[in-house]
Amino acid sequence: MKQKLIITCLIWLSCSFVVYSQDTTFAGKAIGALKGFLSSHAAEKAYLHFDKPYYAAGDTMYFKAYVTMGQRHEPSQISGVLHVDLINTQNKIDQSLLLNISGGVAKGDFALPDSLPKGNYRVRAYTDWMRNNGVTGFFDQPFALGSLLANKISESGDRNQQQTPGKPEIQFLPEGGSLVSGIKSKIAFKAIGSNGLGIAAKGIIADNTGKIITSFASTHLGMGWFYLEPEDGKSYSANLTFADGTQNAINLPDAEKQGTTLAANNDSIQKISVVITANNTAYLQNKGKDYSLLIYSGGAVTVVTSPLDSPVIKFDIAKHRLHTGVATLTLFSPNGEPISERLFFVQNYDDLRLAVNSDKAAYATREKVIIKLNAKNRADSLIAGSFSVSVADENKVPVDENTENTLLSNLLLTSDLKGNVEQPNYYFTNVTDEKLKELDLVMLTHGYRQFEWKQLLNNGYPPVTWQPETGLEISGIAKTTGGKPLAKGMVTLISAKGHSFLSEQTDNNGNFRFKNMVFADTTRFILQAATAKGGNSTQLTYTAKTGPPVLPDNRQTIQDNNGPISLYLKNTEKQQEQLNKQGLGKGTMLNEVTIKARKSEPSAMSARYGFPDHVLHGKEIGLGSQLAIKLMWRIPGVEILSGDGIHYYAKLRNKLTGGKPKPMRIVLDGMEMPLGFDLNSLSAVTIDKIESMVNTGDSDTAGVLAITTKYGLQPEDIVSTGFLRIKANGFYKAREFYSPKYESTVPGKFADLRTTIYWNPNVITDKDGNASFSYFNADGKGTYRIVIEGIDAEGNLGRQVYRYKVE
Known part of the structure; x- marks a missing residue:
């Protein structure tokens, strides 16, 4: 038997590397394949820190998003x-x-909205780049929503109440992936109840002759393990009983007659002990041949190659150079086939050290609280970082810390594993040796999400189809009026104010795209297209972006307004009663009202251009598609002219510049159009009114023609040529969290019943690692809970929970 101590010499895959003398040609190939994959499919993750773990209808949910890249976050x-x-x-x-x-x-x-029915909701977050790996890699967190409308349920009923209870299930998972005859192996298992959560299970293992080999029982959240040494020619089954009394018999995976296993003991903080075992048949066939063990951690890899000169080879791998989080051991056969894989968790306690201090040990209600934060990294160096802070009244918002999804549990654990990890924060609070052993069960019962070696080595991953979005985008298709793609035409994007223009040339298929834009909320634009010769006989289609599909989610949060939600709703009800007393209640919801007309706003128009000299209403214009023809000689003092017999514009009579008529400025629904705007690009049937203004106070213009279109028309009712009005979703501007200020700690006429006492998504530590913030307590007495999460520029993560008393 051989035993080696491996001091991990990690090869960074984000830069150039050297294949060590230990490496074989295959090892170099494997590292090259992994490097190429991580370069072309760089991991991007998102995590959201919320102000509370659950909500009531009518609340505002506040959050901060942390988006990281690579395995070092x-x-x-x-x-x-x-x-x-x-x-x-x-x-x-x-x-x-x-x-x-x-x-x-x-x-x-x-x-x-306060009209939302109670139930289990979710928040999903993703980037376009993440879509290359499918929706399973998105941030997707369920939360419980309670409602005071106890009898109101969603359309078709609450999804959770419709679920048909199923039978408990169990999976048996040999360490390393397979059983091999003649080798004693650890078999992990996970029992799952009908609600999707772990359920206790116990039973016996018997062979095909009925002989009892061993017994087993789960130790944590339906998970457990036992040892089995399979014999040639025998099969094995489990007879088990679940906690709900259900019984079942399950066949264990068949054992391979020839093979090699990979086992690891991760009980030690300093090292992981690895054992490679070949059964007699495999040893005789492969004696002296090289096996390779690839250790992957935090975006870096090291390779250990050893000849099979003994049936059992042992390695002790020092973990101090590995990175906290999920790591993998992969054993490759002499011909380069991945034959066994083992996940393990590295806990190097290298997260940020956040020191939180309050100016007092206990406070009064409505008293000002001052909190100081100091952040250091593992090397005890002060760091500048970005943090978010939530403060909640724990008496009104009780929380089970084990079930929380936190910055640490998400980025270091659950985002790298397939399937649902129950109670993820359990493994990051008050860590003990026992919890580390239970975390190893999670490693044994979940698959690795980031990549699979067989696909990687065989170039089995699909090419990248979604490119990163660095800004917002408006795209579409331009065609001729005959329906053919407008090749090499020009599309202009006009801002709502009419002062900002962007132009893009269409490709051979008529496609156009305005990229890397920045604008807020829902913004109105006009798209205008022209042929290569300048004609406007074109049609435009705006391609609104569609999101990825929403997959069903079976994770459980609540079934009814009970437990913590019930307590939370009692406070919500008190808040509503108090608002009603103040005359600030939500009132009665009206049925849907369809607006058929739009109130005019002469003050806004007159403030910009002066009062209209003449108004022509749509009913006076009459029906017809060519607006310019309909307007000829209809507006006093205004002429409708054409320079080429195709494009028409308006000018004031007898007003010339340099011997040439100067067009009037066109304002369409409050947006200024570029000079040269063709009136025939509008259809007469869409017009509500046209106002002409001669004296605009602007010497550079020759008057204004303000055109207002009908509000109630649908897009398909409007015939437009050469232009298209659109509404595009822009960047959302987050609300500021309201935090009252009190001059006295004496209770006021109305109670302060806040549940979230303070929320700040933008706490930045300076170069000395310091930051401070302050706020005022509410009227609730008891324990207030502060949660601080954040990250520094190097990807070091930090989380701290701090409590104080309000008396």
Whole structure:
């Protein structure tokens, strides 16, 4: 038997590397393939820190997004746009936001209507770049929503109440991936109840002759393990009983007659002990041949190659150079086939050290609180970082810390594993040796999400189809009036104010794209197209971007307004009663009203251009498609002219510049059009009114023609040539969290019943690692809980929970 101590010499895959003398030709090939994959498919992750773990209808949900790149979680420089969706109980998107990612962070919020039914909702966040790896890599977090409308349920009923209870299930997973005859192996298992959560299970293992080999019982959240040494010619089954009394018999995976296994003991903080075992048949066939073990951690890899000169080879791998998080061991056969893989978790305690201090040990209600934060890294160096802070009244918002999805549990654990990890924060709070062993069960019962060696070595990953969004985009298709693609035409994008223009040439298929734009919320634009010869006989289609599909989610949060939600709703009810007393209640919801007309705003128009000299209403214009012809001789003092018999413009009579008529400025629905705007690009049937203004006070213009279109028309009712009005979703501007200021700690006429006491998504430590913030307590007495999460420029993560008393 051989035993070696391996001091991991990590090869960084983000830069050039040297294949060590240990490496074989295959090892170099494997590292090259991995390097190429990580370069072309660089990992990007998103995590959202919320102000509370659950909400009531009528609340505002505040959050900060952390977007990281690579396996070291550095603030992402890949994407500039984050898509965030609020998904309802029917797996439909209720609200969507576009957030501007700056320095790897963004902030946002959702106003939750008070009409929402109770149930399990989700928030999903992703970038376009993440879509290359499918929706399973998105941030996707369920949350419980309670409602005072106890009898109101969503259309078709609450999804959770419709679920048909199923039977518990169990999976048996041999360490390293397979059983081999003659080798004693650890077999992990995970039992899952009908609600999708772990369920206790116990039973016996028997062979095909009925002989009992061993017994087993779960130890944590339905997970456990036992040892089995399979014999040639025998099969094995488990007879088990679940905690709910259900019984079942399950066949274990068949054992291979010839093979090699990979086992690891990860109980030690300092090292992981690896054992490679070949059964007799495999040893005789491969004696002296080289096996390679690839250790992958935090975006770096090292290779250990050893000849099989003994049936059992042992390695002790020092972990101090590995990176905290999920790491992999992969064993490759002499011919370069991945034959066994083992996940393990590295806990090097290298997260940021956040020191939180309050100016007092205990406070009064409505008293000012001053909190100081100091951040250091593992080397005890002071760091500048970006943090978010939530403060909640824990008596009103009790939380099970084990079930929380945190910055650490998400980026270091769950985002790298397939399937649902139950109670993820359990493994990051008050860490003990026992918890580390239970975390190893998670490694044994979940697959690795980032890549698979067989696909990687065989170039089995599809090419990148989604490119990073660095800004917003408006795209579409331009065609001729005959329906043919407008090749090499020019499309102009005009801003709402009419002062900003962008132009792009269409490709041979008529496609156009305006990229890397920045604008806020829902913004109105006009698209205008012209042929290569300057003609406007074109048709435009705006291609609104579609999001990825919403997959069903079976994770459980609540079934009814019970437990913590019940306590939370009692406070919500008190808040509503108090608002009603103040005359600020929500009132009665009206039925939907369809607006058929739009109120005119003469003050806004007159402030910009003066009062109209003449108004021509749409009913006076009459029907017809060519507006210019309809307007000839209809507006006093205004002439409708054409320079080429095709394009028409308006000018004031007898007003010339340099011997040539000067066009009037056209203002369409409040937006100034570029000079040369063709009146025939509008259809007469769409016009509500036209106002002419002669004295605009601008010596550079020859008057203004303000055109207002009808409000109630649908896009398909409007015949337009050469231009298209659109509304595009821009970057969302997050609401500021309201935090009251009090001059006295004496309770006022109305109680302060806030549940979120303070929310700040933008706490920045200086070069000395210091930051401070302050706020005022509410009227609730008891324990207030501060949660601080954040990241520095090098990808070091930090989280701290701090509590104080309010008396």
